[in-house]
Each structure stands twice: as C-alpha cells, then as structure tokens.
C-alpha cells in the first residue's frame with residue numbers, strides 16, 4: 001500500500017493512495033500517519049477494509065489534493081552521511097568504518113510539490129537524493145537479522161544542505177536543518193511491496209539535468225546494519241525516518257559547483273518507490 005498525508009479543509013489527514021485517488025482514513029480511526037504506523041498489523045487490516053469500501057466523499061482526486069510530507073512531523077529524522085563510496089571520494093573524505101550520523105529537526109519536513117526555500121543567509125544550497133526508511137515497530141538493540149520486523153516502508157528523500165553552514169564547523173546538523181530542508185514522499189510505500197531495498201535505481205534530476213544516478217546496492221552500510229547501529233544507541237520509534245545517504249554527483253563537488261537556485265525543480269526518483277518533486281524558491 002501507499003500512504004500519504006494530505007490537507008482537507010486546512011487540516012492534515014492521512015490517506016491511502018490508490019492510482020490517482022486518495023482515500024481519507026480519518027473515518028477509520030486514524031488522525032495521523034504515526035498512529036496508523038504504531039497500530040501495527042491490526043491497524044493495517046482496518047485500513048485495508050476501510051479503503052475497499054470507503055464512503056462517498058472519502059475518495060478524492062490526487063491532482064486536486066495538496067500533499068504534505070507523508071509524516072508531517074516525524075518523531076526523528078536521522079541521516080547517514082558518506083554512505084556511498086563514490087560520494088565519500090568526491091567529498092575527499094575516507095570511506096568510513098562506522099556510520100556517520102546526524103539529524104534534522106522535525107520542522108524541516110516538507111512534502112511533494114511544496115517549495116524548498118533557499119535561506120537568505122546561505123550562498124551554497126545543495127541537493128542529495130536518498131532512499132529513506134520509515135520505522136514501523138520501534139525497539140532498542142535490534143539485531144541485524146530482525147531488521148525487516150521494524151521497517152514500515154520506504155520513501156524518496158532529498159537531504160537539502162546549506163554547505164556553507166554545514167562545513168563551517170565539525171558538526172553538520174546546522175547546515176542540514178533549515179526549514180524545508182527535509183523533503184520526502186510523495187508517499188510511503190509499505191515494505192511488502194519492495195522485495196529488496198538494496199537493489200533500487202536512484203537518481204536526482206535538477207531542472208532537466210541528471211545530476212546523480214546510482215543504485216542502492218552501492219550503500220556502504222545497508223539497512224540491517226544501520227538499524228542495529230542506531231538502535232544500539234537510542235530507541236527507534238514508529239514513524240522515525242532514516243535517510244540512508246547519497247551517491248556521487250552533488251552540487252558542491254562539481255566543477256564549477258552547481259548550487260540550487262530559484263526557479264529550479266529538484267526531482268528524486270527511486271525505482272518502485274516514486275518521484276519526489278520540489279520547486280525551489282528564495283526566502284522573502
């Protein structure tokens with residue numbers, strides 16, 4: 001199944017995406033995506049039944065709905081740095097022995113077709129196409145072999161980065177967590193639809209030019225290792241997002257650099273998962 005969050009009469013509501021229709025699921029008892037994800041298999045059964053015979057008025061035209069991030073305020077947005085060999089090399093940094101971890105605040109979340117806002121105090125805004133994992137069942141000290149029990153689904157993610165802020169200090173977070181710097185979506189694809197998340201083509205197209213093109217088989221640390229590593233430190237919770245890192249081709253490593261500019265359109269495309277499109281504007 002595919003899940004979105006959309007706006008209806010000014011309020012966020014979770015929904016099931018079915019071709020070009022969105023079926024609201026508030027009537028099935030779910031006010032937001034996190035409560036659905038936390039509800040486990042029982043919740044999924046309830047939603048499936050509801051979606052099969054949704055009352056009139058619950059089925060909306062996708063093109064007429066305004067999407068938000070599939071989880072508008074994720075409990076955590078966890079990011080992995082330098083997780084593709086070619087990207088570590090273009091950044092002139094060593095291939096890591098342990099995952100590099102940073103975070104974005106929930107206020108950075110952004111949905112499909114919502115604009116990335118270039119902050120007025122950054123001259124080096126950049127893009128990064130990434131596969132994101134959405135945690136289902138939470139846990140601490142999750143063994144690698146049990147990783148699938150804890151994945152709800154997958155989505156496209158753009159790790160938008162202000163390189164001047166990111167590189168000014170040893171800690172990257174400040175350059176990663178401007179408002180609108182965590183676009184993801186359009187939908188969360190449930191894990192049962194993706195046989196192997198480590199065999200997906202991933203690309204980023206910027207205003208018509210292919211800037212990044214790779215496959216998730218090139219990940220240095222795969223999803224089992226990431227889940228085990230992160231949960232050895234803190235509790236993973238339903239709705240947490242793990243952005244798994246970006247391949248080569250980001251703007252700052254190009255000669256000359258290619259920064260995001262107003263009027264751009266950034267598209268993250270992942271096979272079997274979808275296409276996340278965001279226009280780029282400047283801060284007023």
Ligand code: ZN
Pocket residue numbers: 079080081128130159243245246
């Ligand atoms: Zn990244």
